[in-house]
Amino acid sequence: MVKILEVKNLNVYYKAKSKSIFARPERKQVLFDVSFDVNEGEIFGIVGESGCGKSTLSKTILGMNPLYDGSIVHNSVKPQMIFQDPYSSLNPAWTIGRILSEPLLLSGMKDKAEVKAAVYDMLGRVGLDESYYGRYPSQLSGGQRQRVSIATALIARPKLVIADEPLSALDVTIQAQIMELLMELKKDLGLTYIFISHDIDVVYQLCDRIMVMKDGRVVEIGETIELFENPENAYTRQLIDA
Amino acid sequence: MKYIIKKLLTLILTLFFISVLVFLIFQVIPGDPALSILGTEATDEQVEALREQLGLNDPMPKRYFNWLTGVLTGDLGKSYRYQESLNEQMAVSRLIAGKLPVTLTLAGLSLLLIIIFSIPIGILWGGTKSRALDGVLNVLSQFTMSVPSFFLGIIIIYVFGLIMRWFTPGGYVSYREDFWGYIRYMLFPAITVAVPKVAMTAKFLRNSIITQLKSDYVRTAYSKGARRFRVLFVHVLKNAMIPVVTFIGIIAAEIAAGSIVVEQVFGLPGIGRLLVSSISTRDYPVVQALMLYIVSAVVIVYFVVDILYRYIDPRVEEQ
Structure with missing residues (x-):
């Protein structure tokens, strides 16, 4: 199996607010010795209570958090991310077209016609027609916005996508549609997902392997079925039973 | 439309x-x-x-x-x-027509100074990660906001008029006689009006930028690979400017209504001074006309702000 992401002995810190402007800023450790691999083509679930370090981990993998030691190796294009809240994660002053064009422009694509064609193509893939190009996020429903978020993440053609609770802000009926869309895109574009959630049922349905986290540490990693039937750790059992 | x-x-x-x-x-x-x-x-x-x-x-x-x-x-x-x-x-x-250009020039020049200085300062202030710079700007803005305008006017007259001799205090030149001399003289009262407003507007913009920088779409922008400079100028600035436009509008209305104190200190024959003298002599037709002007000016400036708002904030459309 080809590994698309290898994380070894990762420790992540945050700058703690120092008490005075003269004091040296202190560091607060939030992730402790995290190691795991993600195989190409799988759906790798990360579960844990809120505050356990799931989101910090995904931000660090994306390079948005500079304070860490250990190694993160991804063997593909820069991974992208789908965020939880589709209402606030899109720039309200930008049209959908501009939001979707940005990753392409940042990756160095210059030809305007080419960018536009790619944006239309991506809109089609997430089930939105071309009329959405000139609209603003405020004119869209939650489900449509999450489709835009997914399109934004996928437009630069990453191989690895981190989805941070992509369903939890949506209605149940729309959750099913978005889940279906994510599976379809995975097949069409050959994607690998890291799926972050606190919802154990969603993770059970979707993921091939699961990593359980607690207080910034890895509790257990295993195949989904094995983990559910035979949890080694007391915390994992507690999480499944809840 | x-x-x-x-x-x-x-x-x-x-x-x-x-x-x-x-x-x-x-x-x-x-x-x-x-x-x-x-x-x-x-x-x-x-x-x-x-x-x-x-x-x-x-x-x-x-x-x-x-x-x-x-x-x-x-x-x-x-x-x-x-x-x-x-x-x-x-x-x-006729009486007002003679005084109004002075007040409007003062308002226009002040507004220009406010916009030119407050926006770059606000961006620098909101965008900086340096706590030292933040602290310095904080103290500076608190200070300039709290100095009363008559006192600031006196200081400016003393420093730029009496010591540096960049203008002659009390030597107002009419725009009909010498336009550039007029602008040159008007610059100093305009600075007096602008200084505290620059501090307020810059602080307002700074707070607006900091609020925007914490929002989720900024995180999305970083995850797309945008760098801090791009995030600040391309993503955040337009959203952060929306409330600032209203704020500048309120200030514009305020200064269009005439700055009584500053006109008095610099000896400008504007409507602020006319208003004071008309009230004290019970010259009701003049007071009535000035009142009508001041209230209309405020309402019209707000109207312009409303229209501008629509062009910068796409969300207004559907509300």
């Missing part, structure tokens, strides 16, 4: 109510205009004749209508106090 027409109708309606209010207030104020013009030595017959001539004996709606027609055609009545020649009172419209 529909939006603009709707706003325009609201504006006209507002102006109408303002005119009614301004008219009524001066009906209620005690004192007989005819008597004020003629003086205490006039006979009852003379007063009655003038009352008839001025239309003061007409019913109130008719008087309002006559007054409004006058306002719309530029006839604001005659001043009680200012005389054109020995036996003719000066028209209020």
Whole structure:
């Protein structure tokens, strides 16, 4: 199996607010010795209570958090991310077209016609027609916005996508549609997902392997079925039973 | 377009109510205009004749209508106090027309200075990660906001007028005589008006930027691979400017209404000074006209801000 992401002995810190402007800023450790691999083509679930370090981990993998030691190796294009809240994660002053064009422009694509064609193509893939190009996020429903978020993440053609609770802000009926869309895109574009959630049922349905986290540490990693039937750790059992 | 027409109708309606209010207030104020013009030595017959001539004996709606027609055609009545020649009172419209350019220049120059300085300072302040710079700007803004404008005016006159000799204090030059000399003189009162407002606007923009930088779409932008500079200028700035436009609008309305204190300190013949002297001499036609101007200026500036708002904030459309 080809590994698309290898994380070894990762420790992540945050700058703690120092008490005075003269004091040296202190560091607060939030992730402790995290190691795991993600195989190409799988759906790798990360579960844990809120505050356990799931989101910090995904931000660090994306390079948005500079304070860490250990190694993160991804063997593909820069991974992208789908965020939880589709209402606030899109720039309200930008049209959908501009939001979707940005990753392409940042990756160095210059030809305007080419960018536009790619944006239309991506809109089609997430089930939105071309009329959405000139609209603003405020004119869209939650489900449509999450489709835009997914399109934004996928437009630069990453191989690895981190989805941070992509369903939890949506209605149940729309959750099913978005889940279906994510599976379809995975097949069409050959994607690998890291799926972050606190919802154990969603993770059970979707993921091939699961990593359980607690207080910034890895509790257990295993195949989904094995983990559910035979949890080694007391915390994992507690999480499944809840 | 529909939006603009709707706003325009609201504006006209507002102006109408303002005119009614301004008219009524001066009906209620005690004192007989005819008597004020003629003086205490006039006979009852003379007063009655003038009352008839001025239309003061007409019913109130008719008087309002006559007054409004006058306002719309530029006839604001005659001043009680200012005389054109020995036996003719000066028209209020002429009186104000002579003073208004000074106030408007002061307002325009101040607004220009506020925009030129507050926006870069606000961006620097909101965008910086340096706590030292944040602290310095905080102290500086607190200080400039709290200095009263008459005192700041005196300091500016002392430093730039008396020590540096960049302008002659009290040596106001009319724009009709020497335009650049006029601008040069006006620059210093404009600085006095602008300094505290620059501090306020910059602080407002800074807070707005910091709020925006914490929002989720900024995190999305970083995850797309945008760097801090791009996030600040391309993503955040437009969203952060939306409330600042309103804030600058409020300031613009305030300074268009005339800065009484600053005009007084620098000896500018603007409407602020005219207002003070007209109130103290009970020159009601002038006070009434100035009141109408000030309230209308505020309402019109807000109207312009509303229209501008629509162009920078796409969300206004659907509300």
